[in-house]
Amino acid sequence: MAIQLSDTDKIRIATDTAESFVDTYYNALNSDRSTLKEFYVPKTEGTTPERTLPHIAYNGDLSHDGAEFQRKFEEMPYTYYEAQSVNAHILNPCIDPNGGKTQKEAERNLSITIQISGYVRLVERKDGPMRGFSEQIILVPNKEEVGGRGTGKTGQGRQFLIQVQNFRYVV
Amino acid sequence: MAPSHASERPSRRALGKRRVADRDGDVKMGVENNRAGVGKTKRPPKGPKGALNSTDMQRKIHRAAAGGDVRMKGDAPGKSSGGLEEFKVTGWEKSTASHDSDGGVEALKRWLQSKVSRKLGSASRKAAQFKKSRVEGTALYISVPAIDAGPLARMNGFKWAGITLTIEKVGGSGQDTKLSTKAEETKMMLRNVLERRYNAQTKLLDLSALSQDEELKAQAIFDSNSTASKFFPAMMKVLELAFDSYDELNAHVESVSLANNGLADLKAVSTLSATLPKLHNLDLSNNNFANLSALSLWRKRFLHLQHLLIGGNPLEQNEPNYAAELVRWYPNLRILNQTQVRTEEDIKNKASTTNLPFPIRSPIFQDEGQIAENFIRQWFLGFDTDRPQLAQIYYDDQSDFSYAVNVSAPRDPNDTVQTEKSEWGAYIRNSRNLKKISQLPARQSRLFRGPKQISDMFATLPKTKHPDLGVEARKWLIECHVQPGIPDPTGQSPNGVDGFSIYIHTEYEELDTTGQLTGKKRSCDHSFQIGPGGPQGVRIISHELTIRAYGGVQAFEAEAPPQGGPPSPPQQAVDVEPHVQAGLSRQQAEEMCALLSQQTGMTLPYCKDCLDQVAWDAQRALASFESVKASLPADAFVQNVAVA
Numbered sequence: 001m002a003i004q005l006s007d008t009d010k011i012r013i014a015t016d017t018a019e020s021f022v023d024t025y026y027n028a029l030n031s032d033r034s035t036l037k038e039f040y041v042p043k044t045e046g047t048t049p050e051r052t053l054p055h056i057a058y059n060g061d062l063s064h065d066g067a068e069f070q071r072k073f074e075e076m077p078y079t080y081y082e083a084q085s086v087n088a089h090i091l092n093p094c095i096d097p098n099g100g101k102t103q104k105e106a107e108r109n110l111s112i113t114i115q116i117s118g119y120v121r122l123v124e125r126k127d128g129p130m131r132g133f134s135e136q137i138i139l140v141p142n143k144e145e146v147g148g149r150g151t152g153k154t155g156q157g158r159q160f161l162i163q164v165q166n167f168r169y170v171v
Numbered sequence: 172m173a174p175s176h177a178s179e180r181p182s183r184r185a186l187g188k189r190r191v192a193d194r195d196g197d198v199k200m201g202v203e204n205n206r207a208g209v210g211k212t213k214r215p216p217k218g219p220k221g222a223l224n225s226t227d228m229q230r231k232i233h234r235a236a237a238g239g240d241v242r243m244k245g246d247a248p249g250k251s252s253g254g255l256e257e258f259k260v261t262g263w264e265k266s267t268a269s270h271d272s273d274g275g276v277e278a279l280k281r282w283l284q285s286k287v288s289r290k291l292g293s294a295s296r297k298a299a300q301f302k303k304s305r306v307e308g309t310a311l312y313i314s315v316p317a318i319d320a321g322p323l324a325r326m327n328g329f330k331w332a333g334i335t336l337t338i339e340k341v342g343g344s345g346q347d348t349k350l351s352t353k354a355e356e357t358k359m360m361l362r363n364v365l366e367r368r369y370n371a372q373t374k375l376l377d378l379s380a381l382s383q384d385e386e387l388k389a390q391a392i393f394d395s396n397s398t399a400s401k402f403f404p405a406m407m408k409v410l411e412l413a414f415d416s417y418d419e420l421n422a423h424v425e426s427v428s429l430a431n432n433g434l435a436d437l438k439a440v441s442t443l444s445a446t447l448p449k450l451h452n453l454d455l456s457n458n459n460f461a462n463l464s465a466l467s468l469w470r471k472r473f474l475h476l477q478h479l480l481i482g483g484n485p486l487e488q489n490e491p492n493y494a495a496e497l498v499r500w501y502p503n504l505r506i507l508n509q510t511q512v513r514t515e516e517d518i519k520n521k522a523s524t525t526n527l528p529f530p531i532r533s534p535i536f537q538d539e540g541q542i543a544e545n546f547i548r549q550w551f552l553g554f555d556t557d558r559p560q561l562a563q564i565y566y567d568d569q570s571d572f573s574y575a576v577n578v579s580a581p582r583d584p585n586d587t588v589q590t591e592k593s594e595w596g597a598y599i600r601n602s603r604n605l606k607k608i609s610q611l612p613a614r615q616s617r618l619f620r621g622p623k624q625i626s627d628m629f630a631t632l633p634k635t636k637h638p639d640l641g642v643e644a645r646k647w648l649i650e651c652h653v654q655p656g657i658p659d660p661t662g663q664s665p666n667g668v669d670g671f672s673i674y675i676h677t678e679y680e681e682l683d684t685t686g687q688l689t690g691k692k693r694s695c696d697h698s699f700q701i702g703p704g705g706p707q708g709v710r711i712i713s714h715e716l717t718i719r720a721y722g723g724v725q726a727f728e729a730e731a732p733p734q735g736g737p738p739s740p741p742q743q744a745v746d747v748e749p750h751v752q753a754g755l756s757r758q759q760a761e762e763m764c765a766l767l768s769q770q771t772g773m774t775l776p777y778c779k780d781c782l783d784q785v786a787w788d789a790q791r792a793l794a795s796f797e798s799v800k801a802s803l804p805a806d807a808f809v810q811n812v813a814v815a
Binding site for chain 1: 527532534573580606650653656666676694696698700719722729
């Protein structure tokens, strides 16, 4: 039977994970694009095409593969993303009913939804066009063992991966 | 205001027209002269560069620039009661208006009022009113507030209806109001210069050919470089003091001409960009700028600049690319030296991202059975009209809601939504922006769970009116897709159920407690995660909301066609084989299948499928095979055939 996390634990995990995710992910968009694909869950076909994951909707452009998204994003000129506002909730506190047997496992058996609002400076520092954006990310635990798909630099895999992403310029 | 002075021309057209003598006391401020000189900039003889070496003058200017505490909006109040100062106007009885029934008194008063009202810095105020006036013999006595006393006093000697008026301050010495210090004298002189050179209708401040200005010449302002350099900052200071606020100043001075000043760089006049940062039109023509670096002090200043005149400067010859460079310096520049460099459309599309990857495409809305659509309609209707009921219908004990305010979000580029003090007063108390709320207890207390908490929370937010989803569809951007792994409260599906993720970007207007629009508009981003359940068949699991300053709707309009090009026409004639559509005979098709089978080892049926998918293009079929071969099942391959 899975351990029930306390509300405090859940809020701590959701918000801490969201903050560190936002930092590393926007940094990757800005200056470490070759690592972008590592942020996404592996591609899995769904029972209908719409259910294929990951679901990466970027200004109405849909990708179902982190590597494909990375290829597209590597075409972008200079970008500087700044998250001005971040909020996060637990979406599903217990993804695998047979998992989460220990506190540590339970903390990795949940999904998190993150809402970000900010701006992105495009093309050139300071003088490039600026757009406001809104982004929603759903993170799920990385099922592959830690280190399995490591980032190389740290030797550690990511604990949470992007299952769903919805990005939009809103200003 | 006398109709003959009215000018319908936009202010920018007044630029580049040289004003002719304006020292004749005629308060028409050169409007008629401008009219005669449309589009023609005569190049007057260059004056001596710099002028004025009197150390006395230098000192005076220094003090003027420093003495911001001295009142300049009118003369120091004299011996007057109730803040009014009395003036005696004589000479008018012989005017051509003297045949009016009242001897022309009313006409004279109207004229004086209009003149005083048009003075620098009072353009925004109501027309001056002469609170008290009386006629004693040939003298008209009028009382004006201190603020209008200066302008009125300076009209002594003006011509009206064919005669010259004498205007004297009663109990004082008329125009020669006693000034306490030389600094004030200098200020008064500078203010005179500014007033002569300001046109309230065109909002033009003409500071061209300053060294030819008789009044400045008389003060020997330009006899030396060092004094000249103090003069301009002092004049800007006086200009600022003439207006109640920076906003007023910038609203009433849209155009400045610095033409014909022999300027080699901008050092002497650099303070203009601090005093009038929102200038629309600037004339720098006929100076002595040798290159662009001579203008570098104003690089990236004047962000609102629309029209720049720079002709008649050596840089035109020295810097072949000067125009392109200046266009880069001033993001809103439309006209450079009478040439259009940007259209209004260009300005509008400035933030366009059409040419980048990820241009704005139409929304991805993957609903099933109108579940998401119906939910969206009901939710926003409920939020605007009956929040307690809404909370009961869609939120249950496991539903989480919180919102974050992004107080520094970019604002609508096409609008000038005013922000106020404590702009976010009603919202900030429960805002859960994790960038600002770092303590766990605060994060916990700003997360609302269950219908009761959420309903109480909703009650603290201002009443809202969202745009109509049908009529004002352009104010909405809605995306939605199937979301797996939604928790199932019934416990029947421990692995979770399919729900929807819904992302909505829109705006709303705030209402006051009586239901009246307050005029305040916000933008907002909603993220709903919904699953099956609840009285309407839909329950909210998680609802996150960002509220931000109004950001406009320009980002909701697609810049590019939907992904994969425009929607293809529906497949017709489904019974026509793809190879026939590709123009191949059955025999040719069989040959291609056989060839592909040899190359890939795939069975003939798989080869046919593969070729069907790529419109019978052999090259693409091979490429397609390479990309999928790892995931093909074993029965896709001919047994015991070695793959080439």
